Amino acid sequence: MSTTTRPDDLPQGVSLEDLHGTPALVVDIPACSAVIHLDGAHLTSWVPEGEDDVVWTSPDAVYAEGEAIRGGIPLIGPWFGPGRDGRTSPAHGWLRTARWELVSGEHFHGWADEDADVVHSDSVAITLGLEGADPSGSGITAQAQFVIGADHLQVHLEVTAGSEGLELESALHTYLSVGDVTATRFTGLADSRYLDNLRDLAPTEQQGEPVIDGPVDRVYEVASPVTVHDPVLERDIVVTPHGSSRTVLWNPWSDGAAHMDDMPLDAWRQFVCVETAVNKDGFVSLAPGETHCLKARYEISRA
Numbered sequence: 001m002s003t004t005t006r007p008d009d010l011p012q013g014v015s016l017e018d019l020h021g022t023p024a025l026v027v028d029i030p031a032c033s034a035v036i037h038l039d040g041a042h043l044t045s046w047v048p049e050g051e052d053d054v055v056w057t058s059p060d061a062v063y064a065e066g067e068a069i070r071g072g073i074p075l076i077g078p079w080f081g082p083g084r085d086g087r088t089s090p091a092h093g094w095l096r097t098a099r100w101e102l103v104s105g106e107h108f109h110g111w112a113d114e115d116a117d118v119v120h121s122d123s124v125a126i127t128l129g130l131e132g133a134d135p136s137g138s139g140i141t142a143q144a145q146f147v148i149g150a151d152h153l154q155v156h157l158e159v160t161a162g163s164e165g166l167e168l169e170s171a172l173h174t175y176l177s178v179g180d181v182t183a184t185r186f187t188g189l190a191d192s193r194y195l196d197n198l199r200d201l202a203p204t205e206q207q208g209e210p211v212i213d214g215p216v217d218r219v220y221e222v223a224s225p226v227t228v229h230d231p232v233l234e235r236d237i238v239v240t241p242h243g244s245s246r247t248v249l250w251n252p253w254s255d256g257a258a259h260m261d262d263m264p265l266d267a268w269r270q271f272v273c274v275e276t277a278v279n280k281d282g283f284v285s286l287a288p289g290e291t292h293c294l295k296a297r298y299e300i301s302r303a
């Protein structure tokens with residue numbers, strides 16, 4: 001993968017900086033600010049103008065090549081969690097710990113969204129690529145694109161099989177920032193089916209919309225928009241997926257957070273993960289050289 005934009009040629013308002021001792025792209029344009037670390041092509045902040053950060057990143061996150069950053073949008077693949085066999089390591093695959101390279105950065109002063117048929121103003125598009133990192137040697141590659149503005153964040157994750165076929169699991173493991181997860185309400189998951197990862201992936205029927213009143217780790221058979229209603233921050237976050245088959249809902253609650261060194265004890269209240277995914281029995285079969293694109297668009301709305 002060739003680097004087509006040198007750091008010196010990045011558009012105005014985008015710079016490559018050293019953050020926490022690792023390289024990161026810092027976006028600072030009138031519409032928003034954002035940070036994307038090259039390790040994991042990992043977005044750790046998106047602050048639309050006049051808003052609080054839309055993603056939550058742990059103040060205790062570890063930033064180092066080969067480490068997974070806690071929070072933001074980890075890019076998961078080519079397997080999810082311990083993989084479909086339940087034994088694959090590292091957890092959630094190697095996309096999130098590999099160092100990606102900058103492919104391009106562009107500034108759009110007004111552009112049309114082919115999916116949503118709307119025109120956005122003032123955005124940057126940043127593309128990162130990953131080649132030569134596949135430890136299996138089959139040559140799996142990946143590309144990630146972030147389109148970032150005031151009214152939207154779009155994330156595209158493309159994974160391309162190498163010389164062998166691939167049973168792909170991938171996810172945008174997004175930590176959405178909320179005022180108090182126990183007060184959060186959802187639209188879009190009601191009356192669907194899910195696998196409950198806290199009960200050996202037991203198939204379960206969702207009754208009404210879920211609430212977070214204990215640890216939650218569920219793989220929903222949902223590939224349509226999910227809205228997170230946050231009465232504390234008085235905003236809704238709408239997650240619109242494309243190319244997915246599943247939506248994962250995760251919060252570790254206090255019990256799970258107590259086992260995580262990279263998260264303060266009480267921080268579980270401040271986020272909920274709504275993950276656009278192809279995983280578990282919703283994986284995607286790719287022929288050698290074939291690509292799958294997973295996308296999500298994040299938008300804020302205020303009542």
Ligand SMILES: O=P(O)(O)OC[C@H]1O[C@@H](O)[C@H](O)[C@@H](O)[C@@H]1O
Pocket residue numbers: 068081091092173197217218248250275
């Ligand atoms: O601690 P990690 O590897 O980032 O994973 C966090 C969680 O990620 C979620 O996506 C999984 O469904 C959970 O099972 C897992 O605990």
